[in-house]
Amino acid sequence: MKHRSHPLWKAFVVHRISGLALALFLPVHFFVLGLALEGAESLNAALKFSELPFVKSAEVLLVLLLAVHLLGGIRILILELTQLSWDQRILNRSAFSLSVVIAGIFLWSAV
Amino acid sequence: MKTKDQTLTVSIDRFDGTSHYQTTHDVPTRDNQTVLDVVTWIQQHDDPTLSYRFACRVGMCGSCAMNINGEPKWSCRTHVSKVVDAGSALRISPLRNMPILRDLSVDMTPFFDKWTQAVGYFVPTQTKDDPLPAIKSDDRDRAKANQSIECINCGICYSACDVVAANDAYLGPAALNRAWTLVNDERDGGAKERLEAVSSDAGCHNCHSQHGCSTYCPNLLAPATSIAGLKRQTLLNLLPWGSHDD
Numbered sequence: 001m002k003h004r005s006h007p008l009w010k011a012f013v014v015h016r017i018s019g020l021a022l023a024l025f026l027p028v029h030f031f032v033l034g035l036a037l038e039g040a041e042s043l044n045a046a047l048k049f050s051e052l053p054f055v056k057s058a059e060v061l062l063v064l065l066l067a068v069h070l071l072g073g074i075r076i077l078i079l080e081l082t083q084l085s086w087d088q089r090i091l092n093r094s095a096f097s098l099s100v101v102i103a104g105i106f107l108w109s110a111v
Numbered sequence: 112m113k114t115k116d117q118t119l120t121v122s123i124d125r126f127d128g129t130s131h132y133q134t135t136h137d138v139p140t141r142d143n144q145t146v147l148d149v150v151t152w153i154q155q156h157d158d159p160t161l162s163y164r165f166a167c168r169v170g171m172c173g174s175c176a177m178n179i180n181g182e183p184k185w186s187c188r189t190h191v192s193k194v195v196d197a198g199s200a201l202r203i204s205p206l207r208n209m210p211i212l213r214d215l216s217v218d219m220t221p222f223f224d225k226w227t228q229a230v231g232y233f234v235p236t237q238t239k240d241d242p243l244p245a246i247k248s249d250d251r252d253r254a255k256a257n258q259s260i261e262c263i264n265c266g267i268c269y270s271a272c273d274v275v276a277a278n279d280a281y282l283g284p285a286a287l288n289r290a291w292t293l294v295n296d297e298r299d300g301g302a303k304e305r306l307e308a309v310s311s312d313a314g315c316h317n318c319h320s321q322h323g324c325s326t327y328c329p330n331l332l333a334p335a336t337s338i339a340g341l342k343r344q345t346l347l348n349l350l351p352w353g354s355h356d357d
Contacts, residue, residue, distance in 0.1 A: 002181030003271050008322035076320055080339040088322065 173265025
């Protein structure tokens with residue numbers, strides 16, 4: 001397992017896990033949006049549920065997952081589609097740091 | 112500095128053709144001792160049945176690659192002092208992703224078969240009677256080929272690759288790296304066939320950019336960058352105007 005202890009392998013795992021977690025979230029997201037078709041009352045109930053503190057904290061995690069997956073994806077596109085000699089470790093660290101900042105801003109605005 | 116009466120505990124993953132087991136050896140430590148020195152001492156003084164492979168002992172041939180404390184490395188160029196902390200043991204196992212013949216010797220046939228599958232051989236376009244083409248050292252394609260040309264087929268990248276571990280058919284970083292050097296060789300005439308081969312189900316698009324290959328290549332090559340080049344080239348070839356990677 002030690003051969004996996006380098007940052008770019010960890011970046012792969014983070015990208016894969018965040019993708020799977022987002023895939024699990026999407027049906028819930030579409031379900032809530034679909035409630036609008038049933039009328040304002042059921043949608044408002046779902047939105048009220050989303051205001052609960054633990055749901056709000058989960059949203060911070062969700063924003064982090066989205067940011068990690070988006071920026072990790074951009075990192076891979078830069079890596080594979082450009083011939084620029086990027087320092088992959090710096091690119092990787094920047095993507096993750098920016099994701100944390102984005103999730104932090106969301107948390108700041110939520111509390 | 113270690114003295115002669117100190118010993119190092121070494122455990123080796125063994126295979127005798129039918130069963131896997133582990134042996135442990137106490138090896139006298141020496142200054143500037145390499146892992147190849149350790150393995151050789153064990154075979155000469157403790158267990159003559161230990162099978163391993165080496166040739167040049169100086170990092171030229173690549174035949175002594177093995178897993179050292181879980182990381183693929185050339186045993187001849189790996190100093191014990193760099194991989195073993197004081198008081199801890201050394202664990203040696205064969206390279207991953209290849210069938211084990213015996214102990215630390217692996218069968219590299221599938222590894223080399225994949226070079227052939229990736230059209231990793233030169234396809235000449237001229238005869239010996241034609242004049243040699245003049246390729247400037249600062250030619251753009253030549254510069255791209257240069258980055259990947261020093262591969263000595265040691266199999267370390269192949270062993271480090273988790274995509275190979277998950278998919279037996281995947282051509283692997285070494286074969287794809289070789290294909291990329293040839294794609295950038297203007298004397299070569301096999302680009303079309305080669306790009307078709309490397310964009311097959313088992314080809315470059317399987318790579319997850321985990322960079323195990325580039326991380327562990329002892330020659331400091333970047334097979335992952337070569338594979339990215341092949342991905343770009345095969346994508347560009349889908350476009351009507353995209354016959355070359357600009």
